[in-house]
Amino acid sequence: MSKEQLFIFDTTLRDGAQTQGVDFSVDDKLKIASALDNLGVDYIEGGWPGANPTDTEFFQKKHSFNNAKLTSFGMTKRTGRSADNDPGLSALLNSNTPAVCIVGKSWDFHVDIALGISNEENLENIKETAKHFVKENKEFMFDAEHFFDGYKANPSYALSCLKSAFDEGARWIVLCDTNGGTLPHEVTKIVTEVSKTIPGKNLGIHAHNDTGNAVANSLAAVWAGVRQVQGTINGLGERCGNANLMSLIPTFFLKEDFATNFQLKIKPDNIKKLTECSRLLDEILNRKPNKHLPYVGAAAFSHKGGLHVSAVQKNPKTYEHIDPVEVGNSRNIVVSDQSGKSNIISRLKTIGIEIEESDPKIKKLLDEVKDREFIGYSYDGADASFELLARRIISKIPRYILIKEYDVSVKKDSSGTIVSSAKAQLEVDGEKIMCTGEGNGPVNALDNAIRQNVDRLNKYSKYLKDLKLVDYKVRILNTGTEAITRVSIESTDSKGKNWFTIGVSANIIDASFKALVDSLDYKLFKDKAPASL
Known part of the structure:
Protein backbone atom coordinates (compact mmCIF):
# COMPACT_ATOMS: atom_id res chain seq x y z
CA MET A 1 0.00 0.00 0.00
CA SER A 2 1.44 3.40 -1.02
CA LYS A 3 1.83 5.97 1.70
CA GLU A 4 0.34 9.45 1.57
CA GLN A 5 2.67 12.43 1.81
CA LEU A 6 2.58 14.68 4.87
CA PHE A 7 4.07 18.17 4.66
CA ILE A 8 5.68 19.89 7.66
CA PHE A 9 5.34 23.67 7.90
CA ASP A 10 7.44 25.39 10.58
CA THR A 11 6.35 28.80 11.86
CA THR A 12 8.89 29.24 14.69
CA LEU A 13 10.29 32.39 13.07
CA ARG A 14 6.86 33.98 12.66
CA ASP A 15 4.24 32.68 15.08
CA GLY A 16 6.91 31.54 17.55
CA ALA A 17 8.34 35.06 17.54
CA GLN A 18 5.09 36.28 19.11
CA THR A 19 5.97 34.48 22.34
CA GLN A 20 6.27 36.74 25.35
CA GLY A 21 9.96 37.39 26.02
CA VAL A 22 11.15 36.20 22.59
CA ASP A 23 12.91 38.67 20.31
CA PHE A 24 14.83 37.04 17.47
CA SER A 25 17.67 38.88 15.79
CA VAL A 26 18.36 38.38 12.08
CA ASP A 27 21.30 36.12 12.96
CA ASP A 28 19.04 34.10 15.29
CA LYS A 29 16.57 33.60 12.46
CA LEU A 30 19.30 32.51 10.07
CA LYS A 31 20.61 29.91 12.53
CA ILE A 32 17.16 28.49 13.22
CA ALA A 33 16.23 28.43 9.54
CA SER A 34 19.45 26.57 8.72
CA ALA A 35 18.74 23.96 11.42
CA LEU A 36 15.18 23.47 10.13
CA ASP A 37 16.40 23.10 6.55
CA ASN A 38 18.98 20.54 7.64
CA LEU A 39 16.26 18.69 9.52
CA GLY A 40 14.27 18.54 6.28
CA VAL A 41 10.98 20.36 6.89
CA ASP A 42 8.97 21.34 3.81
CA TYR A 43 8.24 24.98 4.59
CA ILE A 44 9.92 27.60 6.78
CA GLU A 45 7.76 30.64 7.47
CA GLY A 46 10.38 33.36 7.89
CA GLY A 47 8.17 36.18 9.13
CA TRP A 48 6.16 39.12 7.87
CA PRO A 49 8.17 41.31 5.46
CA GLY A 50 7.40 44.97 5.96
CA ALA A 51 5.91 44.44 9.42
CA ASN A 52 9.16 45.13 11.30
CA PRO A 53 12.83 45.85 10.48
CA THR A 54 14.07 42.40 11.54
CA ASP A 55 11.71 40.47 9.27
CA THR A 56 12.30 42.87 6.41
CA GLU A 57 16.09 42.47 6.69
CA PHE A 58 15.78 38.68 7.02
CA PHE A 59 13.98 38.44 3.68
CA GLN A 60 16.55 40.72 2.04
CA LYS A 61 19.23 38.13 2.78
CA LYS A 62 20.11 35.57 0.14
CA HIS A 63 18.77 32.19 1.22
CA SER A 64 19.82 28.89 -0.27
CA PHE A 65 17.88 26.01 1.25
CA ASN A 66 18.39 22.39 0.27
CA ASN A 67 15.06 21.04 1.50
CA ALA A 68 12.64 23.75 2.61
CA LYS A 69 10.67 26.40 0.77
CA LEU A 70 11.04 29.78 2.41
CA THR A 71 7.58 31.23 2.97
CA SER A 72 6.60 34.84 3.64
CA PHE A 73 3.54 35.75 5.69
CA GLY A 74 1.00 38.53 5.39
CA MET A 75 -2.69 39.36 5.43
CA THR A 76 -5.36 39.68 2.76
CA LYS A 77 -5.64 42.95 0.87
CA ARG A 78 -7.40 45.82 2.56
CA THR A 79 -10.93 46.80 1.66
CA GLY A 80 -10.97 49.70 -0.80
CA ARG A 81 -7.65 48.78 -2.39
CA SER A 82 -6.92 46.55 -5.35
CA ALA A 83 -4.52 43.67 -4.81
CA ASP A 84 -2.07 45.26 -7.24
CA ASN A 85 -1.94 48.48 -5.20
CA ASP A 86 -1.88 47.04 -1.68
CA PRO A 87 1.47 47.89 0.04
CA GLY A 88 1.33 44.78 2.23
CA LEU A 89 0.97 42.44 -0.73
CA SER A 90 3.71 44.29 -2.60
CA ALA A 91 6.10 43.70 0.31
CA LEU A 92 5.35 39.98 0.08
CA LEU A 93 6.02 39.87 -3.64
CA ASN A 94 9.26 41.79 -3.15
CA SER A 95 10.43 39.20 -0.62
CA ASN A 96 10.91 36.84 -3.59
CA THR A 97 9.88 33.69 -1.71
CA PRO A 98 8.52 30.73 -3.68
CA ALA A 99 5.60 30.37 -1.27
CA VAL A 100 3.29 32.87 0.41
CA CYS A 101 1.00 32.29 3.39
CA ILE A 102 -1.83 34.79 3.79
CA VAL A 103 -4.05 35.03 6.84
CA GLY A 104 -7.69 36.01 6.48
CA LYS A 105 -10.80 35.96 8.63
CA SER A 106 -13.14 32.98 8.45
CA TRP A 107 -15.33 33.76 11.48
CA ASP A 108 -18.15 36.20 10.73
CA PHE A 109 -17.91 37.53 14.30
CA HIS A 110 -14.32 38.68 13.60
CA VAL A 111 -15.24 40.08 10.20
CA ASP A 112 -17.80 42.30 11.91
CA ILE A 113 -15.92 43.21 15.11
CA ALA A 114 -12.21 43.18 14.12
CA LEU A 115 -12.41 44.25 10.47
CA GLY A 116 -15.65 46.24 10.53
CA ILE A 117 -16.57 45.19 7.00
CA SER A 118 -19.34 43.11 5.47
CA ASN A 119 -19.10 39.36 5.02
CA GLU A 120 -19.17 39.84 1.24
CA GLU A 121 -16.28 42.32 1.34
CA ASN A 122 -14.20 39.83 3.32
CA LEU A 123 -14.88 37.10 0.74
CA GLU A 124 -13.85 39.48 -2.04
CA ASN A 125 -10.60 40.35 -0.25
CA ILE A 126 -9.73 36.66 0.10
CA LYS A 127 -10.59 35.94 -3.53
CA GLU A 128 -8.63 38.84 -5.01
CA THR A 129 -5.60 38.17 -2.81
CA ALA A 130 -5.48 34.52 -3.86
CA LYS A 131 -5.89 35.43 -7.52
CA HIS A 132 -3.09 38.01 -7.23
CA PHE A 133 -0.45 35.61 -5.91
CA VAL A 134 -1.44 32.65 -8.08
CA LYS A 135 -1.10 34.96 -11.11
CA GLU A 136 2.46 35.70 -9.91
CA ASN A 137 3.21 31.94 -9.80
CA LYS A 138 3.55 31.83 -6.01
CA GLU A 139 2.59 28.70 -4.09
CA PHE A 140 -0.35 30.25 -2.28
CA MET A 141 -1.58 29.22 1.16
CA PHE A 142 -4.60 30.62 2.94
CA ASP A 143 -4.51 30.59 6.76
CA ALA A 144 -8.18 30.56 7.68
CA GLU A 145 -7.93 32.40 10.98
CA HIS A 146 -10.36 31.33 13.74
CA PHE A 147 -11.74 28.70 11.37
CA PHE A 148 -12.96 26.21 13.97
CA ASP A 149 -14.76 28.88 16.00
CA GLY A 150 -16.13 30.31 12.77
CA TYR A 151 -17.35 26.91 11.58
CA LYS A 152 -19.10 26.25 14.88
CA ALA A 153 -20.82 29.64 14.68
CA ASN A 154 -21.64 29.76 10.96
CA PRO A 155 -20.43 26.73 8.97
CA SER A 156 -21.77 27.98 5.65
CA TYR A 157 -19.85 31.25 5.80
CA ALA A 158 -16.65 29.65 7.13
CA LEU A 159 -16.67 27.23 4.17
CA SER A 160 -17.31 30.11 1.79
CA CYS A 161 -14.09 31.75 3.00
CA LEU A 162 -12.15 28.58 2.23
CA LYS A 163 -13.68 28.25 -1.23
CA SER A 164 -12.92 31.89 -2.06
CA ALA A 165 -9.21 31.04 -1.85
CA PHE A 166 -9.34 27.46 -3.12
CA ASP A 167 -11.36 28.27 -6.23
CA GLU A 168 -8.70 30.81 -7.24
CA GLY A 169 -5.93 28.22 -7.15
CA ALA A 170 -4.72 28.12 -3.54
CA ARG A 171 -2.42 25.13 -3.00
CA TRP A 172 -3.15 24.93 0.72
CA ILE A 173 -6.15 25.84 2.83
CA VAL A 174 -4.97 25.85 6.45
CA LEU A 175 -7.59 25.41 9.18
CA CYS A 176 -6.53 27.50 12.17
CA ASP A 177 -7.61 26.94 15.76
CA THR A 178 -6.42 30.45 16.59
CA ASN A 179 -7.89 30.66 20.09
CA GLY A 180 -6.77 27.11 20.87
CA GLY A 181 -10.09 26.18 22.42
CA THR A 182 -11.15 23.34 20.11
CA LEU A 183 -10.92 19.73 21.34
CA PRO A 184 -9.74 16.66 19.38
CA HIS A 185 -13.20 15.15 18.84
CA GLU A 186 -14.39 18.48 17.43
CA VAL A 187 -11.39 18.69 15.11
CA THR A 188 -12.09 15.20 13.80
CA LYS A 189 -15.73 15.99 13.13
CA ILE A 190 -15.14 19.38 11.49
CA VAL A 191 -12.19 18.30 9.31
CA THR A 192 -14.21 15.33 8.10
CA GLU A 193 -17.01 17.70 7.05
CA VAL A 194 -14.63 20.19 5.42
CA SER A 195 -13.00 17.39 3.41
CA LYS A 196 -16.29 16.99 1.54
CA THR A 197 -15.77 20.50 0.13
CA ILE A 198 -11.95 20.91 0.02
CA PRO A 199 -9.84 17.81 -0.76
CA GLY A 200 -7.68 16.61 2.13
CA LYS A 201 -4.56 16.84 -0.04
CA ASN A 202 -5.08 20.62 0.01
CA LEU A 203 -5.86 21.00 3.73
CA GLY A 204 -3.55 22.00 6.57
CA ILE A 205 -3.88 22.35 10.35
CA HIS A 206 -2.59 25.17 12.55
CA ALA A 207 -3.31 24.45 16.21
CA HIS A 208 -2.69 26.54 19.31
CA ASN A 209 -2.20 24.95 22.71
CA ASP A 210 -4.56 26.86 24.99
CA THR A 211 -6.25 23.65 26.20
CA GLY A 212 -3.03 21.60 26.02
CA ASN A 213 -4.36 19.80 22.94
CA ALA A 214 -2.38 21.34 20.05
CA VAL A 215 -0.46 18.13 19.30
CA ALA A 216 -3.56 15.95 19.79
CA ASN A 217 -5.62 18.25 17.56
CA SER A 218 -2.95 18.12 14.85
CA LEU A 219 -2.86 14.32 14.96
CA ALA A 220 -6.66 14.17 14.86
CA ALA A 221 -6.71 16.50 11.87
CA VAL A 222 -4.23 14.33 9.94
CA TRP A 223 -6.24 11.22 10.70
CA ALA A 224 -9.37 13.02 9.48
CA GLY A 225 -7.77 14.13 6.22
CA VAL A 226 -5.39 17.12 6.34
CA ARG A 227 -1.95 16.70 4.80
CA GLN A 228 -0.04 19.78 5.94
CA VAL A 229 0.85 20.25 9.62
CA GLN A 230 1.97 23.60 10.99
CA GLY A 231 3.82 24.06 14.27
CA THR A 232 6.96 25.32 15.99
CA ILE A 233 10.11 24.03 17.65
CA ASN A 234 9.32 23.17 21.28
CA GLY A 235 5.77 24.46 20.85
CA LEU A 236 6.93 28.09 20.90
CA GLY A 237 4.12 30.59 20.35
CA GLU A 238 2.00 33.30 21.94
CA ARG A 239 -0.06 32.58 25.05
CA CYS A 240 0.26 28.80 25.58
CA GLY A 241 2.14 28.15 22.35
CA ASN A 242 1.62 26.29 19.09
CA ALA A 243 1.65 22.61 18.20
CA ASN A 244 5.08 21.20 19.06
CA LEU A 245 6.81 19.81 15.97
CA MET A 246 9.36 18.10 18.23
CA SER A 247 6.47 15.85 19.32
CA LEU A 248 4.60 15.61 16.02
CA ILE A 249 7.50 14.70 13.72
CA PRO A 250 8.69 11.65 15.70
CA THR A 251 5.09 10.55 16.21
CA PHE A 252 4.57 10.50 12.44
CA PHE A 253 7.80 8.55 12.00
CA LEU A 254 7.80 6.15 14.93
CA LYS A 255 4.18 5.36 15.80
CA GLU A 256 2.87 2.46 13.76
CA ASP A 257 -0.51 3.78 12.60
CA PHE A 258 1.02 6.97 11.23
CA ALA A 259 4.25 5.41 9.95
CA THR A 260 2.28 2.76 8.06
CA ASN A 261 0.01 5.24 6.28
CA PHE A 262 2.08 8.39 5.87
CA GLN A 263 5.53 9.50 4.81
CA LEU A 264 7.50 12.69 5.31
CA LYS A 265 10.19 14.25 3.16
CA ILE A 266 12.38 14.31 6.27
CA LYS A 267 14.98 11.55 6.04
CA PRO A 268 14.84 8.84 8.72
CA ASP A 269 18.40 9.59 9.89
CA ASN A 270 17.44 13.23 10.45
CA ILE A 271 15.00 12.28 13.20
CA LYS A 272 18.09 11.91 15.38
CA LYS A 273 18.61 15.68 15.00
CA LEU A 274 15.39 16.53 16.83
CA THR A 275 16.89 16.80 20.32
CA GLU A 276 19.77 18.90 18.98
CA CYS A 277 17.31 21.17 17.15
CA SER A 278 15.17 21.55 20.27
CA ARG A 279 18.10 22.56 22.44
CA LEU A 280 19.55 24.88 19.80
CA LEU A 281 16.43 27.03 20.07
CA ASP A 282 16.75 27.24 23.85
CA GLU A 283 20.43 28.12 23.52
CA ILE A 284 19.60 30.94 21.08
CA LEU A 285 16.88 32.20 23.43
CA ASN A 286 19.29 31.88 26.37
CA ARG A 287 16.79 29.97 28.43
CA LYS A 288 16.86 26.69 30.29
CA PRO A 289 15.41 23.78 28.27
CA ASN A 290 12.17 22.25 29.48
CA LYS A 291 13.45 18.86 30.63
CA HIS A 292 9.92 17.40 30.60
CA LEU A 293 9.25 17.86 26.87
CA PRO A 294 8.12 14.62 25.18
CA TYR A 295 10.76 12.85 23.09
CA VAL A 296 13.49 15.53 23.37
CA GLY A 297 13.44 16.60 27.04
CA ALA A 298 16.30 15.64 29.36
CA ALA A 299 13.81 13.83 31.62
CA ALA A 300 11.85 12.16 28.79
CA PHE A 301 13.72 8.89 29.37
CA TYR A 379 21.10 14.04 43.44
CA ASP A 380 18.37 13.46 40.85
CA GLY A 381 19.17 16.93 39.49
CA ALA A 382 22.91 17.03 40.23
CA ASP A 383 24.61 14.33 38.19
CA ALA A 384 28.07 15.88 38.47
CA SER A 385 27.97 15.98 42.27
CA PHE A 386 26.75 12.38 42.31
CA GLU A 387 29.60 11.23 40.07
CA LEU A 388 32.16 12.93 42.29
CA LEU A 389 30.61 11.33 45.39
CA ALA A 390 30.56 7.89 43.75
CA ARG A 391 34.16 8.09 42.63
CA ARG A 392 35.29 9.22 46.07
CA ILE A 393 33.63 6.18 47.65
CA ILE A 394 34.19 3.49 45.00
CA SER A 395 37.43 4.56 43.39
CA LYS A 396 39.98 7.29 43.78
CA ILE A 397 39.57 10.76 42.42
CA PRO A 398 42.60 13.02 42.01
CA ARG A 399 43.23 15.99 44.26
CA TYR A 400 42.94 19.26 42.43
CA ILE A 401 42.56 22.67 44.02
CA LEU A 402 42.35 22.75 47.81
CA ILE A 403 40.42 25.71 49.19
CA LYS A 404 41.73 26.36 52.65
CA GLU A 405 39.56 29.31 53.64
CA TYR A 406 37.40 32.08 52.23
CA ASP A 407 35.85 35.37 53.29
CA VAL A 408 32.80 37.05 51.74
CA SER A 409 31.40 40.49 52.54
CA VAL A 410 28.49 42.57 51.28
CA LYS A 411 28.33 46.33 51.69
CA LYS A 412 26.32 49.30 50.45
CA ASP A 413 28.39 52.32 49.46
CA SER A 414 27.46 56.00 49.72
CA SER A 415 25.86 56.00 46.26
CA GLY A 416 23.51 53.19 47.24
CA THR A 417 25.33 50.55 45.20
CA ILE A 418 25.56 47.13 46.83
CA VAL A 419 28.99 45.54 46.34
CA SER A 420 29.93 41.96 47.16
CA SER A 421 33.60 41.10 47.70
CA ALA A 422 35.27 37.76 48.24
CA LYS A 423 38.70 36.39 49.22
CA ALA A 424 39.65 32.74 48.83
CA GLN A 425 42.90 31.05 49.83
CA LEU A 426 43.64 28.22 47.41
CA GLU A 427 46.37 25.62 47.47
CA VAL A 428 47.85 23.98 44.36
CA ASP A 429 50.78 21.58 44.74
CA GLY A 430 51.48 22.97 48.20
CA GLU A 431 51.54 26.59 47.02
CA LYS A 432 49.05 28.92 48.70
CA ILE A 433 47.34 31.42 46.39
CA MET A 434 45.19 34.28 47.64
CA CYS A 435 42.43 35.27 45.19
CA THR A 436 40.06 38.23 45.38
CA GLY A 437 37.05 39.26 43.36
CA GLU A 438 33.84 41.28 43.28
CA GLY A 439 30.42 40.43 41.88
CA ASN A 440 26.70 41.12 41.78
CA GLY A 441 26.25 38.90 44.81
CA PRO A 442 28.38 36.91 47.24
CA VAL A 443 28.37 33.76 45.10
CA ASN A 444 29.24 35.65 41.93
CA ALA A 445 32.04 37.39 43.86
CA LEU A 446 33.37 34.06 45.12
CA ASP A 447 33.24 32.58 41.63
CA ASN A 448 35.04 35.62 40.21
CA ALA A 449 37.66 35.47 42.95
CA ILE A 450 38.66 32.03 41.73
CA ARG A 451 38.24 32.38 37.99
CA GLN A 452 39.48 35.93 37.51
CA ASN A 453 42.75 34.75 39.03
CA VAL A 454 42.77 31.58 36.98
CA ASP A 455 46.14 32.45 35.39
CA ARG A 456 47.71 32.07 38.84
CA LEU A 457 46.46 28.50 39.21
CA ASN A 458 49.42 27.13 37.28
CA LYS A 459 48.63 23.86 35.51
CA TYR A 460 44.86 24.25 36.00
CA SER A 461 44.47 27.68 34.41
CA LYS A 462 43.88 26.43 30.87
CA TYR A 463 41.16 24.03 32.05
CA LEU A 464 39.11 26.63 33.90
CA LYS A 465 39.28 29.60 31.50
CA ASP A 466 36.15 28.53 29.61
CA LEU A 467 34.13 27.56 32.69
CA LYS A 468 30.89 29.52 32.97
CA LEU A 469 28.05 29.45 35.50
CA VAL A 470 24.74 29.62 33.65
CA ASP A 471 22.21 29.03 36.41
CA TYR A 472 22.10 29.38 40.19
CA LYS A 473 19.17 28.34 42.35
CA VAL A 474 18.56 28.54 46.07
CA ARG A 475 15.92 26.66 48.02
CA ILE A 476 15.21 27.02 51.73
CA LEU A 477 14.38 23.51 52.95
CA ASN A 478 12.88 24.49 56.30
CA THR A 479 12.01 27.65 58.16
CA GLY A 480 13.22 29.29 61.33
CA THR A 481 16.59 30.52 62.54
CA GLU A 482 18.30 27.20 61.72
CA ALA A 483 17.00 26.89 58.15
CA ILE A 484 18.85 24.55 55.81
CA THR A 485 19.71 25.93 52.37
CA ARG A 486 20.18 23.91 49.19
CA VAL A 487 22.04 25.50 46.29
CA SER A 488 22.23 24.06 42.79
CA ILE A 489 24.54 25.37 40.10
CA GLU A 490 24.52 24.67 36.37
CA SER A 491 27.86 25.10 34.62
CA THR A 492 28.99 24.93 31.02
CA ASP A 493 32.17 25.23 28.95
CA SER A 494 33.24 26.02 25.41
CA LYS A 495 32.74 22.38 24.37
CA GLY A 496 29.01 22.71 24.99
CA LYS A 497 29.02 20.43 28.04
CA ASN A 498 26.56 21.19 30.83
CA TRP A 499 26.73 19.79 34.34
CA PHE A 500 24.87 20.29 37.61
CA THR A 501 26.28 20.41 41.13
CA ILE A 502 24.76 20.85 44.56
CA GLY A 503 25.63 22.07 48.03
CA VAL A 504 23.72 22.00 51.33
CA SER A 505 24.41 23.94 54.51
CA ALA A 506 22.76 26.05 57.19
CA ASN A 507 24.68 28.95 55.62
CA ILE A 508 23.78 30.01 52.06
CA ILE A 509 27.37 31.05 51.28
CA ASP A 510 28.76 27.74 52.46
CA ALA A 511 26.13 25.80 50.48
CA SER A 512 26.98 27.85 47.40
CA PHE A 513 30.68 27.30 47.92
CA LYS A 514 30.25 23.53 48.11
CA ALA A 515 28.33 23.51 44.84
CA LEU A 516 30.93 25.78 43.25
CA VAL A 517 33.84 23.58 44.35
CA ASP A 518 32.11 20.51 42.92
CA SER A 519 31.70 22.36 39.64
CA LEU A 520 35.45 23.10 39.50
CA ASP A 521 36.40 19.53 40.49
CA TYR A 522 34.08 18.02 37.89
CA LYS A 523 35.45 20.23 35.13
CA LEU A 524 39.05 19.34 35.98
CA PHE A 525 38.27 15.63 36.28
CA LYS A 526 36.38 15.43 32.96
CA ASP A 527 39.13 17.34 31.17
CA LYS A 528 41.72 14.95 32.65
CA ALA A 529 43.65 17.70 34.39
CA PRO A 530 46.79 16.47 36.19
CA ALA A 531 46.34 15.79 39.90
CA SER A 532 48.00 17.82 42.61
CA LEU A 533 51.14 16.42 44.12
Missing part, protein backbone atom coordinates in the same frame (compact mmCIF):
# COMPACT_ATOMS: atom_id res chain seq x y z
CA SER A 302 14.72 9.31 33.02
CA HIS A 303 14.00 6.56 35.52
CA LYS A 304 13.99 7.08 39.27
CA GLY A 305 12.06 4.32 41.03
CA GLY A 306 14.13 1.22 41.82
CA LEU A 307 11.56 -1.19 40.39
CA HIS A 308 11.40 0.80 37.15
CA VAL A 309 15.16 0.81 36.76
CA SER A 310 15.40 -2.91 37.40
CA ALA A 311 12.85 -3.56 34.67
CA VAL A 312 14.48 -1.12 32.23
CA GLN A 313 17.79 -2.90 32.66
CA LYS A 314 16.13 -6.15 31.63
CA ASN A 315 14.31 -4.59 28.69
CA PRO A 316 13.93 -0.81 28.10
CA LYS A 317 10.51 -1.36 26.52
CA THR A 318 9.10 -1.97 29.99
CA TYR A 319 9.10 1.78 30.69
CA GLU A 320 10.06 3.47 27.40
CA HIS A 321 7.74 3.92 24.42
CA ILE A 322 10.68 4.34 21.99
CA ASP A 323 14.46 4.01 22.04
CA PRO A 324 15.70 7.51 23.00
CA VAL A 325 18.55 7.18 20.48
CA GLU A 326 15.98 7.38 17.67
CA VAL A 327 15.37 11.08 18.43
CA GLY A 328 18.93 11.90 19.49
CA ASN A 329 18.15 11.72 23.20
CA SER A 330 19.57 9.44 25.89
CA ARG A 331 18.44 7.34 28.83
CA ASN A 332 19.06 8.75 32.30
CA ILE A 333 19.04 6.69 35.49
CA VAL A 334 18.27 9.03 38.39
CA VAL A 335 19.85 8.53 41.77
CA SER A 336 17.90 9.70 44.82
CA ASP A 337 16.66 8.59 48.22
CA GLN A 338 14.15 6.40 46.34
CA SER A 339 16.99 4.56 44.62
CA GLY A 340 17.64 0.89 44.89
CA LYS A 341 20.72 -1.10 44.00
CA SER A 342 19.58 -1.25 40.36
CA ASN A 343 19.65 2.55 40.08
CA ILE A 344 23.13 2.77 41.55
CA ILE A 345 24.63 0.03 39.36
CA SER A 346 23.01 1.38 36.21
CA ARG A 347 24.12 4.94 36.94
CA LEU A 348 27.65 3.79 37.67
CA LYS A 349 27.80 2.03 34.32
CA THR A 350 26.76 5.19 32.48
CA ILE A 351 29.67 7.10 34.04
CA GLY A 352 32.14 4.33 33.26
CA ILE A 353 32.44 2.59 36.63
CA GLU A 354 32.22 -1.20 36.39
CA ILE A 355 31.59 -2.92 39.70
CA GLU A 356 30.29 -6.27 40.89
CA GLU A 357 26.76 -6.27 42.29
CA SER A 358 28.04 -7.94 45.45
CA ASP A 359 30.68 -5.28 46.12
CA PRO A 360 29.96 -3.74 49.57
CA LYS A 361 30.87 -0.30 48.21
CA ILE A 362 27.53 -0.24 46.38
CA LYS A 363 25.63 -0.44 49.66
CA LYS A 364 27.98 2.14 51.15
CA LEU A 365 27.26 4.53 48.27
CA LEU A 366 23.51 3.89 48.45
CA ASP A 367 23.46 4.53 52.19
CA GLU A 368 25.53 7.69 51.72
CA VAL A 369 23.11 9.00 49.07
CA LYS A 370 20.10 8.35 51.30
CA ASP A 371 21.80 9.92 54.34
CA ARG A 372 22.75 13.00 52.35
CA GLU A 373 19.30 13.37 50.82
CA PHE A 374 17.83 13.12 54.32
CA ILE A 375 19.70 16.31 55.28
CA GLY A 376 18.75 18.12 52.07
CA TYR A 377 20.83 16.94 49.11
CA SER A 378 19.01 15.99 45.91
